Amino acid sequence: MTIHRRDEKQQLPLPQEEIFVILNAADEISARGGRTMLAKLLKGSKDKRLIGLELDKTPCYGYFAKNTLDEITTKIDWMLKHEFLAIEIYGKLPLLVFTERGWKITRSLQIESFLNEWNTWLDQGKVDIDMTYLKERNREMMLLFLERIKESGDLKYVPYMRMWAAIAFKKVATVINMTIDEMLKQSSVAKGSSLYPREREEVLMALQMNMLVLQPKILKCWDCRERFVFEVEEQEFFKLKGFNDPKRCPECRERKMLRRMGIDLEAGDSL
Template sequence: MDRRRSRIRYELDHGNIRQLSEEEIKAILRAADELIGTGGRSLLAKILKGSKDKKILEHELDQCPVYGYYQELTLPEITNRIDWTIKKGYLEIQYNGKLPLLIFSEFGWEIERETYAEELFQQLTTLLDCNDYSIVQELKDRNRGMIFLLLDKIEENGNARFIPLLKSWKEIEYKKVQAAIQEVIEQLAQKGSIF
């Protein structure tokens, strides 16, 4: 039996959607990041709807920062928006066996990488006063390009209060990331601004 014949077919339909705002595109991409390579359009629509579906709760997809972003829309209306992002080249569909799964296009990943790096930067900023840097464990093994972007944001911020967090992070990282973290520590130490 030909495996391609057994693939689940899909048809993209963006309905009457002609344009999405930048905020909407970022929200769809952020939600998609939770299931890249493991889920498809239906699961993404459920995250954006804020569904209490068993699979959503089981995989803690309700913890996504944009969970429920389109709660006022129907699943077909949300799927139209997802299909628009696919047709416009922000997301792509790739088969894994017979299942059509979502992946980022290069262009879509550039946008999501920036969004996610900013989200992490804001999280790290809130931790500067509590001295609990356990979040750095979650940063290990993340996309290196996104991590370097996050480090750039910390360096651009210029706040030397990041140094203890960076030192804690550096201890658990691989050599290339350790070197990049050390450079940021040195830059922040030179600037010496604490705010």
């Protein structure tokens, strides 16, 4: 009778929080450890291998400190049974890996974790962040992280995105910069021809932190067809206003403005 009750207890679904914790812990040892290592990590074991891998510094270390290793292993087995995790043999070693189901959940959790971390740093006013911790992360996850930032539409993330782009691999850096451009354009379209004060402050902050690396541009005027220099100072002004690059040179822009005022210099009108 007692054994029957224990079996029933083992079949009970794990609370969502415990599922998330076990998945996060599994991510720390994925493809390099098995059930035993995961159980020790969650127990908070002083195992030399755990300490050597610095797994004692992870947030999930010791989460189930009050449980026995057998109880923790039972939870892990429940995760295996319900296909959040799987065991694959590498060489002769049985190692834990994510199933598609488990990976989707873990990916979403980590993306929110990254975003929450950025929010904390922004609230603390941190402006010098070492973004190399994102460089070796799963590329698919990083692209989804960018999508999550883009969905937020919040330009406060732009300075950090610039820092990230500076150290990212070329393909990822390209996507980061494209995402920034799209966010700036969307903000401009949604809120009118110029950015709101908060967005102006964020872009200005990025400029002041030298994260929007601007160089003089050579553009071709749509009216006179002559080339002209789009200076850095003017670029900064256009970005703060949410404008695209000018289509006309300064002289043609001035002539166009005067024509709107009813003054045509070519027809002999005087100022």
